[in-house]
Amino acid sequence: MAIEVRGVTKRYGTRTVVDDLTFSCEPGTVTGFLGPNGAGKSTTLRILTSLAQADAGEALVGGRRFVDLENPARTMGVMLDATALGRGRTGLETLRLAERTLRMPAGRAEEILERVGLADAARKRVGGYSYGMRQRLGIGVALIGEPKVLVLDEPANGLDPEGIRWMRRLLRSFADSGGTVLLSSHQLREVQATVDRLVVINQGRVVREGTLEELTTTRGTRVGAEQPQALLAALQREEVPHVARLDGLVDAELAPADMGRLALREQIVLTSLGVAESGGLEEVFFSLTGAAEAQPDATLPGQQAPGLPGPGSPSHPAPADRIPATIA
Missing domain, CATH: 3.40.50.300 (P-loop containing nucleotide triphosphate hydrolases)
Incomplete structure:
Protein backbone atom coordinates (compact mmCIF):
# COMPACT_ATOMS: atom_id res chain seq x y z
CA MET A 1 0.00 0.00 0.00
CA GLU A 214 21.56 7.54 -6.34
CA LEU A 215 21.90 10.24 -3.71
CA THR A 216 25.14 9.12 -2.09
CA THR A 217 27.11 7.93 -5.12
CA THR A 218 28.64 11.01 -6.72
CA ARG A 219 29.60 10.78 -10.36
CA GLY A 220 31.24 13.41 -12.56
CA THR A 221 32.33 16.93 -11.77
CA ARG A 222 31.96 19.57 -9.07
CA VAL A 223 32.21 22.94 -10.74
CA GLY A 224 31.87 26.64 -9.98
CA ALA A 225 31.38 29.56 -12.35
CA GLU A 226 31.45 33.35 -12.30
CA GLN A 227 27.88 33.24 -13.64
CA PRO A 228 26.23 30.22 -11.97
CA GLN A 229 22.88 30.75 -13.70
CA ALA A 230 24.53 30.62 -17.12
CA LEU A 231 26.21 27.35 -16.14
CA LEU A 232 22.92 25.85 -14.93
CA ALA A 233 21.15 26.96 -18.10
CA ALA A 234 23.85 25.34 -20.27
CA LEU A 235 23.64 22.07 -18.35
CA GLN A 236 19.88 22.07 -18.70
CA ARG A 237 20.03 22.72 -22.45
CA GLU A 238 22.47 19.82 -22.83
CA GLU A 239 20.23 17.64 -20.60
CA VAL A 240 23.13 16.89 -18.27
CA PRO A 241 21.88 15.62 -14.86
CA HIS A 242 23.08 18.05 -12.20
CA VAL A 243 22.43 19.31 -8.66
CA ALA A 244 22.93 22.91 -7.54
CA ARG A 245 24.57 22.99 -4.10
CA LEU A 246 23.90 25.67 -1.50
CA ASP A 247 27.60 26.61 -1.51
CA GLY A 248 27.20 27.85 -5.08
CA LEU A 249 28.90 24.90 -6.72
CA VAL A 250 27.23 22.41 -9.05
CA ASP A 251 27.61 18.62 -9.18
CA ALA A 252 27.13 17.44 -12.76
CA GLU A 253 27.23 13.96 -14.26
CA LEU A 254 29.88 14.94 -16.79
CA ALA A 255 33.60 14.21 -16.89
CA PRO A 256 35.83 17.18 -15.97
CA ALA A 257 37.31 17.35 -19.46
CA ASP A 258 33.85 17.41 -21.04
CA MET A 259 32.75 20.07 -18.56
CA GLY A 260 35.71 22.20 -19.59
CA ARG A 261 34.77 21.85 -23.26
CA LEU A 262 31.15 22.78 -22.50
CA ALA A 263 32.25 25.89 -20.59
CA LEU A 264 34.58 26.93 -23.41
CA ARG A 265 31.88 26.50 -26.04
CA GLU A 266 29.36 28.47 -23.95
CA GLN A 267 32.01 31.09 -22.98
CA ILE A 268 31.43 30.49 -19.28
CA VAL A 269 34.28 31.41 -16.95
CA LEU A 270 34.85 28.61 -14.44
CA THR A 271 36.12 29.37 -10.94
CA SER A 272 36.64 25.74 -9.92
CA LEU A 273 36.65 22.37 -11.63
CA GLY A 274 37.31 18.98 -10.14
CA VAL A 275 36.12 15.45 -9.62
CA ALA A 276 33.09 15.35 -7.34
CA GLU A 277 33.70 13.44 -4.13
CA SER A 278 30.91 12.25 -1.87
CA GLY A 279 31.19 12.11 1.92
CA GLY A 280 28.07 9.96 2.16
CA LEU A 281 24.58 10.93 3.22
CA GLU A 282 25.73 13.54 5.74
CA GLU A 283 27.67 15.50 3.10
CA VAL A 284 24.75 15.26 0.67
CA PHE A 285 22.27 16.40 3.33
CA PHE A 286 24.19 19.52 4.32
CA SER A 287 25.01 20.46 0.75
CA LEU A 288 21.32 20.26 -0.21
CA THR A 289 19.76 21.89 2.85
CA GLY A 290 22.22 24.23 4.53
CA ALA A 291 20.75 22.79 7.73
CA ALA A 292 22.59 25.09 10.12
CA GLU A 293 20.39 27.99 9.02
CA ALA A 294 17.04 26.27 9.61
CA GLN A 295 14.37 27.39 12.10
CA PRO A 296 11.93 25.18 14.08
CA ASP A 297 8.69 24.01 12.50
CA ALA A 298 5.71 26.27 13.01
CA THR A 299 2.97 24.87 15.24
CA LEU A 300 -0.51 26.04 16.00
CA PRO A 301 -1.19 27.37 19.51
CA GLY A 302 -1.74 24.45 21.88
CA GLN A 303 -0.75 21.86 19.25
CA GLN A 304 1.74 19.12 20.03
CA ALA A 305 4.79 18.86 17.83
CA PRO A 306 5.85 16.47 16.52
CA GLY A 307 3.55 14.08 18.42
CA LEU A 308 -0.15 13.43 18.20
CA PRO A 309 -2.70 14.12 20.93
CA GLY A 310 -4.19 11.00 22.45
CA PRO A 311 -7.67 9.72 21.62
CA GLY A 312 -10.42 11.83 23.06
CA SER A 313 -8.30 14.97 23.44
CA PRO A 314 -10.08 18.26 22.68
CA SER A 315 -7.95 18.94 19.62
CA HIS A 316 -8.51 15.50 18.10
CA PRO A 317 -11.37 13.41 19.49
CA ALA A 318 -10.95 9.86 18.24
CA PRO A 319 -13.56 7.13 17.74
CA ALA A 320 -12.86 3.79 19.30
CA ASP A 321 -11.20 2.28 16.24
CA ARG A 322 -8.98 5.24 15.40
CA ILE A 323 -5.70 5.51 17.29
CA PRO A 324 -3.28 7.02 14.80
CA ALA A 325 -0.52 7.49 17.33
CA THR A 326 0.58 6.53 20.79
CA ILE A 327 -2.19 6.04 23.34
CA ALA A 328 -2.11 8.71 26.02
Whole structure:
Protein backbone atom coordinates (compact mmCIF):
# COMPACT_ATOMS: atom_id res chain seq x y z
CA MET A 1 0.00 0.00 0.00
CA ALA A 2 1.56 3.26 -1.15
CA ILE A 3 1.85 6.66 0.51
CA GLU A 4 1.23 9.56 -1.88
CA VAL A 5 1.81 13.23 -1.07
CA ARG A 6 0.50 15.31 -3.96
CA GLY A 7 1.08 19.04 -4.19
CA VAL A 8 0.60 19.61 -0.47
CA THR A 9 0.77 23.21 0.74
CA LYS A 10 0.29 24.34 4.34
CA ARG A 11 0.48 27.86 5.75
CA TYR A 12 0.46 29.06 9.34
CA GLY A 13 -0.40 32.73 9.17
CA THR A 14 1.87 34.36 6.61
CA ARG A 15 4.43 31.55 6.72
CA THR A 16 4.34 28.76 4.15
CA VAL A 17 5.61 25.68 5.99
CA VAL A 18 4.95 23.12 3.24
CA ASP A 19 5.09 24.36 -0.35
CA ASP A 20 3.64 22.23 -3.17
CA LEU A 21 5.25 19.10 -1.73
CA THR A 22 5.04 15.93 -3.82
CA PHE A 23 6.60 12.50 -3.21
CA SER A 24 5.57 8.87 -2.84
CA CYS A 25 6.59 5.76 -0.88
CA GLU A 26 6.04 2.35 -2.45
CA PRO A 27 5.41 -1.07 -0.85
CA GLY A 28 8.57 -3.02 -0.13
CA THR A 29 10.63 0.09 0.63
CA VAL A 30 11.94 1.97 3.66
CA THR A 31 11.95 5.68 2.78
CA GLY A 32 13.95 8.18 4.81
CA PHE A 33 12.23 11.57 5.16
CA LEU A 34 14.98 14.10 5.84
CA GLY A 35 15.27 17.83 6.32
CA PRO A 36 16.55 20.37 8.84
CA ASN A 37 14.38 21.75 11.63
CA GLY A 38 11.75 23.94 10.04
CA ALA A 39 11.80 22.09 6.73
CA GLY A 40 8.17 20.98 7.13
CA LYS A 41 8.61 17.31 8.04
CA SER A 42 6.44 17.33 11.16
CA THR A 43 3.74 19.35 9.43
CA THR A 44 3.73 16.90 6.53
CA LEU A 45 3.35 13.95 8.91
CA ARG A 46 0.49 15.69 10.72
CA ILE A 47 -1.28 16.21 7.39
CA LEU A 48 -0.64 12.58 6.42
CA THR A 49 -2.22 11.41 9.69
CA SER A 50 -5.17 13.86 9.37
CA LEU A 51 -4.12 15.90 12.41
CA ALA A 52 -3.73 18.97 10.22
CA GLN A 53 -5.51 19.94 7.04
CA ALA A 54 -3.61 20.96 3.93
CA ASP A 55 -4.45 24.31 2.34
CA ALA A 56 -3.91 22.65 -1.04
CA GLY A 57 -3.09 19.18 -2.32
CA GLU A 58 -3.64 15.85 -0.56
CA ALA A 59 -1.79 13.18 1.39
CA LEU A 60 -3.11 9.66 0.80
CA VAL A 61 -2.60 6.15 2.11
CA GLY A 62 -3.71 3.52 -0.39
CA GLY A 63 -5.46 6.26 -2.36
CA ARG A 64 -7.48 7.59 0.61
CA ARG A 65 -7.01 10.15 3.36
CA PHE A 66 -6.09 8.60 6.69
CA VAL A 67 -9.24 9.94 8.34
CA ASP A 68 -11.40 8.31 5.64
CA LEU A 69 -10.01 4.80 6.11
CA GLU A 70 -12.38 2.28 7.64
CA ASN A 71 -9.76 1.05 10.13
CA PRO A 72 -7.03 3.70 10.11
CA ALA A 73 -4.71 2.20 12.71
CA ARG A 74 -5.03 -1.25 11.14
CA THR A 75 -3.95 0.24 7.82
CA MET A 76 -1.18 2.62 8.93
CA GLY A 77 0.72 2.34 12.19
CA VAL A 78 2.02 5.67 13.47
CA MET A 79 4.52 6.76 16.09
CA LEU A 80 5.15 10.49 16.18
CA ASP A 81 5.97 10.99 19.88
CA ALA A 82 6.68 8.13 22.26
CA THR A 83 6.67 10.58 25.20
CA ALA A 84 2.89 10.91 24.73
CA LEU A 85 2.36 7.43 26.19
CA GLY A 86 0.35 7.39 29.42
CA ARG A 87 2.88 7.18 32.25
CA GLY A 88 0.46 5.64 34.77
CA ARG A 89 -0.27 2.48 32.77
CA THR A 90 2.00 -0.51 32.48
CA GLY A 91 3.38 -1.52 29.10
CA LEU A 92 0.99 -4.47 29.03
CA GLU A 93 -2.01 -2.28 29.92
CA THR A 94 -1.06 0.18 27.16
CA LEU A 95 -0.96 -2.54 24.53
CA ARG A 96 -4.07 -4.33 25.82
CA LEU A 97 -5.98 -1.06 25.52
CA ALA A 98 -4.77 -0.75 21.92
CA GLU A 99 -5.65 -4.41 21.36
CA ARG A 100 -9.24 -3.90 22.52
CA THR A 101 -9.63 -0.55 20.76
CA LEU A 102 -8.61 -2.08 17.43
CA ARG A 103 -10.57 -5.30 18.08
CA MET A 104 -7.46 -7.44 17.75
CA PRO A 105 -7.44 -11.05 18.98
CA ALA A 106 -6.69 -11.62 22.66
CA GLY A 107 -3.01 -12.21 23.23
CA ARG A 108 -1.86 -9.73 20.58
CA ALA A 109 -0.53 -7.38 23.28
CA GLU A 110 1.71 -10.10 24.75
CA GLU A 111 2.91 -11.02 21.25
CA ILE A 112 3.90 -7.42 20.53
CA LEU A 113 5.67 -7.06 23.88
CA GLU A 114 7.86 -10.00 22.92
CA ARG A 115 8.44 -8.56 19.46
CA VAL A 116 9.63 -5.19 20.76
CA GLY A 117 11.74 -6.71 23.52
CA LEU A 118 9.69 -5.53 26.50
CA ALA A 119 8.27 -8.80 27.84
CA ASP A 120 10.33 -8.49 31.03
CA ALA A 121 8.97 -4.97 31.62
CA ALA A 122 5.34 -5.81 30.79
CA ARG A 123 4.01 -4.97 34.28
CA LYS A 124 6.25 -1.98 34.90
CA ARG A 125 4.61 1.44 34.65
CA VAL A 126 5.54 3.43 31.57
CA GLY A 127 6.58 6.35 33.80
CA GLY A 128 9.46 4.16 34.96
CA TYR A 129 10.56 3.25 31.43
CA SER A 130 13.71 4.70 29.94
CA TYR A 131 13.32 6.80 26.80
CA GLY A 132 14.52 3.90 24.68
CA MET A 133 11.92 1.59 26.25
CA ARG A 134 9.17 4.11 25.53
CA GLN A 135 10.37 4.22 21.92
CA ARG A 136 10.05 0.43 21.72
CA LEU A 137 6.57 0.58 23.27
CA GLY A 138 5.51 3.33 20.85
CA ILE A 139 6.64 1.18 17.94
CA GLY A 140 4.67 -1.67 19.49
CA VAL A 141 1.50 0.46 19.51
CA ALA A 142 2.12 1.27 15.84
CA LEU A 143 2.49 -2.44 15.04
CA ILE A 144 -0.36 -3.88 17.07
CA GLY A 145 -3.01 -3.47 14.35
CA GLU A 146 -0.95 -5.43 11.81
CA PRO A 147 -0.76 -2.39 9.49
CA LYS A 148 0.50 -2.39 5.92
CA VAL A 149 2.18 1.01 6.36
CA LEU A 150 4.41 2.40 9.13
CA VAL A 151 5.09 6.11 9.72
CA LEU A 152 7.71 6.74 12.39
CA ASP A 153 9.22 10.02 13.60
CA GLU A 154 12.70 9.73 15.16
CA PRO A 155 12.27 6.05 16.17
CA ALA A 156 16.00 5.58 16.95
CA ASN A 157 16.09 8.32 19.61
CA GLY A 158 17.06 6.88 22.97
CA LEU A 159 17.89 3.43 21.62
CA ASP A 160 21.19 1.81 22.54
CA PRO A 161 23.29 0.11 19.82
CA GLU A 162 21.47 -3.20 20.30
CA GLY A 163 18.13 -1.40 20.07
CA ILE A 164 19.16 0.37 16.88
CA ARG A 165 20.18 -2.95 15.33
CA TRP A 166 16.81 -4.41 16.39
CA MET A 167 14.96 -1.49 14.80
CA ARG A 168 16.86 -1.84 11.51
CA ARG A 169 15.98 -5.54 11.32
CA LEU A 170 12.35 -4.86 12.22
CA LEU A 171 11.89 -2.22 9.50
CA ARG A 172 13.74 -4.28 6.90
CA SER A 173 11.60 -7.32 7.69
CA PHE A 174 8.43 -5.23 7.53
CA ALA A 175 9.35 -3.83 4.10
CA ASP A 176 10.56 -7.19 2.77
CA SER A 177 7.14 -8.65 3.59
CA GLY A 178 5.50 -6.01 1.37
CA GLY A 179 5.02 -3.20 3.86
CA THR A 180 5.69 0.50 3.30
CA VAL A 181 7.82 2.48 5.76
CA LEU A 182 8.22 6.26 6.00
CA LEU A 183 10.92 7.14 8.51
CA SER A 184 11.72 10.70 9.61
CA SER A 185 15.00 11.15 11.47
CA HIS A 186 17.92 13.48 12.15
CA GLN A 187 20.31 10.58 12.75
CA LEU A 188 21.83 10.49 9.29
CA ARG A 189 24.19 7.57 9.85
CA GLU A 190 21.34 5.40 11.10
CA VAL A 191 19.16 6.50 8.18
CA GLN A 192 21.91 5.55 5.75
CA ALA A 193 22.16 2.10 7.39
CA THR A 194 18.38 1.54 7.36
CA VAL A 195 16.64 3.03 4.31
CA ASP A 196 16.72 2.25 0.62
CA ARG A 197 15.03 5.45 -0.60
CA LEU A 198 15.31 9.10 0.45
CA VAL A 199 13.16 12.21 0.26
CA VAL A 200 15.11 15.34 1.28
CA ILE A 201 13.11 18.52 1.85
CA ASN A 202 14.09 22.09 2.69
CA GLN A 203 11.82 25.09 3.26
CA GLY A 204 8.81 22.91 2.56
CA ARG A 205 9.94 21.64 -0.84
CA VAL A 206 11.60 18.48 -2.13
CA VAL A 207 15.22 19.22 -2.99
CA ARG A 208 16.19 15.64 -3.83
CA GLU A 209 14.44 12.27 -4.09
CA GLY A 210 15.73 8.88 -5.15
CA THR A 211 17.39 5.70 -4.00
CA LEU A 212 20.06 5.82 -1.33
CA GLU A 213 22.64 4.79 -3.93
CA GLU A 214 21.56 7.54 -6.34
CA LEU A 215 21.90 10.24 -3.71
CA THR A 216 25.14 9.12 -2.09
CA THR A 217 27.11 7.93 -5.12
CA THR A 218 28.64 11.01 -6.72
CA ARG A 219 29.60 10.78 -10.36
CA GLY A 220 31.24 13.41 -12.56
CA THR A 221 32.33 16.93 -11.77
CA ARG A 222 31.96 19.57 -9.07
CA VAL A 223 32.21 22.94 -10.74
CA GLY A 224 31.87 26.64 -9.98
CA ALA A 225 31.38 29.56 -12.35
CA GLU A 226 31.45 33.35 -12.30
CA GLN A 227 27.88 33.24 -13.64
CA PRO A 228 26.23 30.22 -11.97
CA GLN A 229 22.88 30.75 -13.70
CA ALA A 230 24.53 30.62 -17.12
CA LEU A 231 26.21 27.35 -16.14
CA LEU A 232 22.92 25.85 -14.93
CA ALA A 233 21.15 26.96 -18.10
CA ALA A 234 23.85 25.34 -20.27
CA LEU A 235 23.64 22.07 -18.35
CA GLN A 236 19.88 22.07 -18.70
CA ARG A 237 20.03 22.72 -22.45
CA GLU A 238 22.47 19.82 -22.83
CA GLU A 239 20.23 17.64 -20.60
CA VAL A 240 23.13 16.89 -18.27
CA PRO A 241 21.88 15.62 -14.86
CA HIS A 242 23.08 18.05 -12.20
CA VAL A 243 22.43 19.31 -8.66
CA ALA A 244 22.93 22.91 -7.54
CA ARG A 245 24.57 22.99 -4.10
CA LEU A 246 23.90 25.67 -1.50
CA ASP A 247 27.60 26.61 -1.51
CA GLY A 248 27.20 27.85 -5.08
CA LEU A 249 28.90 24.90 -6.72
CA VAL A 250 27.23 22.41 -9.05
CA ASP A 251 27.61 18.62 -9.18
CA ALA A 252 27.13 17.44 -12.76
CA GLU A 253 27.23 13.96 -14.26
CA LEU A 254 29.88 14.94 -16.79
CA ALA A 255 33.60 14.21 -16.89
CA PRO A 256 35.83 17.18 -15.97
CA ALA A 257 37.31 17.35 -19.46
CA ASP A 258 33.85 17.41 -21.04
CA MET A 259 32.75 20.07 -18.56
CA GLY A 260 35.71 22.20 -19.59
CA ARG A 261 34.77 21.85 -23.26
CA LEU A 262 31.15 22.78 -22.50
CA ALA A 263 32.25 25.89 -20.59
CA LEU A 264 34.58 26.93 -23.41
CA ARG A 265 31.88 26.50 -26.04
CA GLU A 266 29.36 28.47 -23.95
CA GLN A 267 32.01 31.09 -22.98
CA ILE A 268 31.43 30.49 -19.28
CA VAL A 269 34.28 31.41 -16.95
CA LEU A 270 34.85 28.61 -14.44
CA THR A 271 36.12 29.37 -10.94
CA SER A 272 36.64 25.74 -9.92
CA LEU A 273 36.65 22.37 -11.63
CA GLY A 274 37.31 18.98 -10.14
CA VAL A 275 36.12 15.45 -9.62
CA ALA A 276 33.09 15.35 -7.34
CA GLU A 277 33.70 13.44 -4.13
CA SER A 278 30.91 12.25 -1.87
CA GLY A 279 31.19 12.11 1.92
CA GLY A 280 28.07 9.96 2.16
CA LEU A 281 24.58 10.93 3.22
CA GLU A 282 25.73 13.54 5.74
CA GLU A 283 27.67 15.50 3.10
CA VAL A 284 24.75 15.26 0.67
CA PHE A 285 22.27 16.40 3.33
CA PHE A 286 24.19 19.52 4.32
CA SER A 287 25.01 20.46 0.75
CA LEU A 288 21.32 20.26 -0.21
CA THR A 289 19.76 21.89 2.85
CA GLY A 290 22.22 24.23 4.53
CA ALA A 291 20.75 22.79 7.73
CA ALA A 292 22.59 25.09 10.12
CA GLU A 293 20.39 27.99 9.02
CA ALA A 294 17.04 26.27 9.61
CA GLN A 295 14.37 27.39 12.10
CA PRO A 296 11.93 25.18 14.08
CA ASP A 297 8.69 24.01 12.50
CA ALA A 298 5.71 26.27 13.01
CA THR A 299 2.97 24.87 15.24
CA LEU A 300 -0.51 26.04 16.00
CA PRO A 301 -1.19 27.37 19.51
CA GLY A 302 -1.74 24.45 21.88
CA GLN A 303 -0.75 21.86 19.25
CA GLN A 304 1.74 19.12 20.03
CA ALA A 305 4.79 18.86 17.83
CA PRO A 306 5.85 16.47 16.52
CA GLY A 307 3.55 14.08 18.42
CA LEU A 308 -0.15 13.43 18.20
CA PRO A 309 -2.70 14.12 20.93
CA GLY A 310 -4.19 11.00 22.45
CA PRO A 311 -7.67 9.72 21.62
CA GLY A 312 -10.42 11.83 23.06
CA SER A 313 -8.30 14.97 23.44
CA PRO A 314 -10.08 18.26 22.68
CA SER A 315 -7.95 18.94 19.62
CA HIS A 316 -8.51 15.50 18.10
CA PRO A 317 -11.37 13.41 19.49
CA ALA A 318 -10.95 9.86 18.24
CA PRO A 319 -13.56 7.13 17.74
CA ALA A 320 -12.86 3.79 19.30
CA ASP A 321 -11.20 2.28 16.24
CA ARG A 322 -8.98 5.24 15.40
CA ILE A 323 -5.70 5.51 17.29
CA PRO A 324 -3.28 7.02 14.80
CA ALA A 325 -0.52 7.49 17.33
CA THR A 326 0.58 6.53 20.79
CA ILE A 327 -2.19 6.04 23.34
CA ALA A 328 -2.11 8.71 26.02
